[in-house]
């Protein structure tokens with residue numbers, strides 16, 4: 001078993017902050033132009049070497065839009081040749097051509113993640129700030145399916161789509177995704193506090209996701225919802241009780257510790273590591289607390305020794 005105090009389970013590298021879209025909630029506050037301070041190709045190779053040496057975690061290219069970097073496939077190729085399992089999360093823009101997807105297949109990308117924040121163009125395109133984004137995304141997913149590249153769908157839950165999650169789940173199923181990664185809006189970057197759902201709504205959605213995960217053809221994962229672990233423990237405990245005392249009418253014995261022992265989880269800074277476009281290392285993209293910079297300090301030193309981590 002991997003020791004998360006030494007090596008992460010997953011590493012995310014924000015290869016650029018450039019993006020053609022203007023999403024309302026953009027953590028990266030993406031801009032159209034690339035930042036000249038981005039890590040260079042050489043620095044990227046060195047970073048990939050260091051990541052590989054940390055017991056070869058899962059590795060994700062994120063952005064901005066990773067496809068705004070012309071050397072992205074060369075970086076991916078370098079990582080794949082080393083034996084790293086690489087995924088990426090491009091933005092749905094005209095850069096996602098059939099040729100780009102074919103190239104990803106040739107390089108050996110393990111998974112392609114797309115964001116869909118609504119079950120239809122009206123909701124999704126409003127959230128993404130760009131009309132046509134919904135159609136572009138679903139067409140690209142059809143092509144990914146055709147090429148048998150596993151698809152992950154990311155959705156950020158906010159007040160804009162709270163009442164459409166059932167339809168979203170149906171769409172995820174229809175698009176043959178292997179994983180639905182459900183993010184809960186964090187007011188970072190362009191994300192606004194007033195667009196978050198309430199604590200009570202979080203509770204309802206997380207319980208609904210637990211039920212969905214039992215029945216759906218795809219896996220369900222949450223991001224920025226550590227309390228999902230608590231919901232899962234409570235639900236499993238309740239199910240066990242129901243099996244033991246099927247007709248208890250609520251009179252089943254109470255345990256002294258309802259939560260039991262929490263499993264070791266992956267969370268910001270523990271098993272999870274984020275590298276910004278300029279090389280700053282954060283516990284996560286949603287917790288942009290700089291703990292060092294890979295231009296000055298080896299990545300493993302930062303991960304293992306930073307007090308924040």
Ligand code: SF4
Nearest residue numbers: 019021023026064091
């Ligand atoms: S697609 Fe991603 S990087 Fe681009 S604006 Fe939207 S959230 Fe930001």
